[in-house]
Amino acid sequence: MDLEVRHLRTLTTVASLGSITKAAAALGIAQPALSAQLSRIDRTLGGPAFVRDHRGVRPTPLGLLVLDRARTLLPAMDALVQDARRLACDDAAPTLRLATTGTALAATLVHRLSHPGAAPATLRCVPDTARAAAELAAGAHDAVLAGMCGDALPPAAPGAQWRLVGTDAVHVVVRADHPCGDDVELAELADERWVKAAGDSCFGECFLRACSRAGFAPPAPSECDRTAGLELVRAGAAVALAQPYGALPDGLRAVALRGAPLTWSTWLAMRADAPDELRTRLVAAARDARREQLAAADGCRLRARGADRAVRPAI
Template sequence: MELELRHLRIVCAIAELGSITKAANTLGMAQPALTAQLKRIERTLGGAVFLRDHAGTRPTALGKLVLDRARMLLPAVSALHDEAARLAQHIHSGEPLTLRLGSTSGPMLGGLVQRLGTLHPETHVAPHASWSANELASLLSDGSLDFAFIGVCGDAPPPPEPGVRWQTLATDPVFVLLSTRHPHAKDDAVELAALADERWCATPGDGCFADCFVSACAKAGFTPRNLYETDVLACVDMVESGHAVVLCQPTFREFPGVVAVPIAGNPLSWRHLIGWSHRGEMGLFAAEMIALSRAVYRELSEHRPSYARFLEANPEWGVSYADSAI
């Protein structure tokens, strides 16, 4: 006899109810038939799954192993059935599929929407922007989003939401955005210590980035004057006017009057992640979304001359092709 899902359901029912008689009633089986079925399961597994005495049934070491695996497999198979049914309903009804994308990274999201529109014109894309990676992770977990694009500082883990998987798309060094009139605007790289007297600015975000920036400044021998957090356009205005310098991604959109310059030694880094819920039907398209996202990132990098030059000299940065999900 080969082990089947119904056998795992039997083992789980007996363990949860602590009695073969109670499990038989719950499963709608006669108690002798359930006992016989359990014996066949135990023969298949090669040992006793339960110890039976006057106190009821208790799982053996083998039984605990089977229960651990069953409690992972049964919900996963149930979710697969639900996802397949919902997807089939979309297909057969002829209704357009809606893909809900969240992002803390505007350039990545915009490029992806364009590619999806070309490859899947029948799909409706619903974007959602947020500065909070934690918020997007929560929306993935509760099923309000299908995919989310976030960034995390250095080796920091992504937000720990149940049922959410993350895949690294790329890792960037953090650049600094300077006015084209700044003394270091034409440098191949600027020392962090050379910016000790500057006012600093960055877009909002949760996580440890602000703390890591202060730590990097301390290693460079100074304490930053301040770190404003504001929207992208306000950051650009303050840089262009010479009021502040901005910590930015090297794929940052280029604006007149400002330039992105590498920081010598790359003391700060930023990981781009894509996340999805393995309990949602769109998780079936995760591999395609990862491939499209990497393609969008490569295109962004190639269209930023300063970063393209940096990557040519530093190939260890940029797009990541590791396949292990977090």
């Protein structure tokens, strides 16, 4: 038996649900039929993809390898089918497929790419940059916008070419009534609890090294999505390491770290065979999105300082 796309979908369904019974129900087949199919897949692979115990099913090392490849191949196959159907229907406005990971600029980029006569852009969030690059190389995306620690380089992938959009200093988000100034040394926040976005490449290690150079050792930072992180800051339970883009919700403000001990880079990847016109348009739109969001952040800080001066009593 040859391994087929439907077999990969079966394996990913079983892995995501962790149960043969639940997977059979989700796939709309009987449990004995699914067990028999898994046995045939195991024979094709040369070993078992899963082990079973009282908790359900878990991938073996072989299964993990196949699942990792399947997560790249399946989006590429879906993209192939969509593109083929679009071409068969003579669709004059193909979709621009943009993947994003680790950056707050994605929504602004999509907005800048959306104008009459242009291909509509769709956005897909990917857990990590390496997977996004692999999926780009496999044809699942037209471009990848990725944010990474300023000390890191984006992962290489066959046929994918990276362009640097820009590198910026990381800021700290605090409550509006926090006693620190708008420009502080990292050591001035040594007693704080910290929160950062999850999956920020090597950023966690770079943060701890920066703190060590500043003369203190912070507790390990919490990791969560942006909304949860800002709510922790609003509640006074933490301060947040953040990309310096856009305006903040009411009750919060951004603080600059003197000497920029932490930086964040935005990268744009496209396939090597991308048309020059598309490459030029995407790079320009990404850099414009960055400038727009930096300007919005600067405007927010100026307004906050003006309001602070307005309510501060004269001495």
